[in-house]
Amino acid sequence: MKLYQSLVGSLIYATLTRPDLSYAVGVLSQFMHCPRKEHWIAGQRVLRYIKGTLREGLYYGFTSDTRIKIYSDADWAGNVDDRRSTHGYLCYVGDKLISWCSKKQHTVALSSTEAEYKGMVEAAKEVIWLKTLLKVFDVIQSTPIICGDNMSSLYLAANPVFHARTKHIEIQYHFLREKVIEKEIEVIHTPTKDQVADMMTKSLDGPKLQRFKDMAGIKKIEKNLN
Known part of the structure; x- marks a missing residue:
């Protein structure tokens, strides 16, 4: 149980900069006190998704629009x-x-x-x-x-x-x-x-999720910021 709670806690932290993780992590967090094997497997799937999108993040360019x-x-x-x-x-x-x-x-x-x-x-x-x-x-x-x-x-x-x-x-x-x-x-x-x-309320297929990620401003970071 503690290992699962630690995993979900880390994933919650990741949602602070990755809105595309929010729905999945929210579902996982509902089982913090009674996790089963399938919940742990689902958590591992989220980790694999993060690994595959590790260089993605929110991009903020200049804008004069404040509405x-x-x-x-x-x-x-x-x-x-x-x-x-x-x-x-x-x-x-x-x-x-x-x-x-x-x-x-x-x-x-x-x-x-x-x-x-x-x-x-x-x-x-x-x-x-x-x-x-x-x-x-x-x-x-x-x-x-x-x-x-x-x-x-x-x-x-x-x-x-x-x-x-x-x-x-x-x-x-x-x-x-x-x-x-x-x-x-x-x-x-x-x-x-x-x-x-919509991506905050349910699981979506790959193409639809990618389209909404683009709309949210989640982009692949090409340059090394170090």
Whole structure:
């Protein structure tokens, strides 16, 4: 058990600079107190992936764009054991990735709309924090954008109307709706094929993962930095 915990702890550290590891490591971390052989094997697969992409990392070039844009997504009831959803986001300033998250939700969502909406609320919290930080440094800001691919959750965020199928959503989650009404945050639709946060909520095939890695700014470092 201690060896598995040490492995996962090291992998969690690696996710600080490699968002493409976040989902897999998040799944592994759910078994810290009761790991089985298959979890150890899965951890070894992640290590092999890291070995094959050892020279990859986030690239930050110059940009004058300082608008906050965050992609938010959720995989509804993706956990087969407890049917809880996983949400994730990638937060950009201009076209540079600044922060990211992949997290299993604490409660079961009764619909994909609810799962996506809860994920957007977590993204909104990150937006507000980052907006406040940039303000400290006198960075001029236009209205931050949250990009989602679920039309129902976007409608729920932008329209102050309660419906029978969404009235059970806890009051705290209407924090996002308030920010949208006050024009502190804008929510827009992005096509599923361009939803880069998808890689934070589920396992993807090689070509799709590579495309989203490119969108996240993860590049192969050709030069030796030493």
